[in-house]
Amino acid sequence: MITTLESRLFDEVQEALKDVIDPELGVNIVDLGLVYDCSVKLKDDGTRSVDIKLTLTAPGCGMGDILVDDATDKIKLIPTVSEANIELVFDPPWNQSMMSEAARLQTGMF
Numbered sequence: 001m002i003t004t005l006e007s008r009l010f011d012e013v014q015e016a017l018k019d020v021i022d023p024e025l026g027v028n029i030v031d032l033g034l035v036y037d038c039s040v041k042l043k044d045d046g047t048r049s050v051d052i053k054l055t056l057t058a059p060g061c062g063m064g065d066i067l068v069d070d071a072t073d074k075i076k077l078i079p080t081v082s083e084a085n086i087e088l089v090f091d092p093p094w095n096q097s098m099m100s101e102a103a104r105l106q107t108g109m110f
Helices: 004-017 064-076 101-107
Strands: 035-042 048-054 081-088
Touching: 004 035, 004 048, 004 064, 048 064, 064 081
Parallel strands: 048 081
Antiparallel strands: 035 048
């Protein structure tokens, strides 16, 4: 069962990830559809751990480490978050249909 606090924290994580911009496309990773999974867990000490599965627009993209570091930094700024674990995954492969309508319009990929 997700508590109201975890639900609110999940929303804060999503907002923080919207500040992570793919430097090649100039669009945030949430609207690009690069965030595949996000879970928030309460730790014994009362802080939270955030686990994210993130992909790239292409497996050979050289921005992976930059996006992971930026996302980690943004998430750790959220009060009560003590740990951010981000795993790069490539299954399923990313495609343009995963982008939000706003991202498609911004990039001209509609």
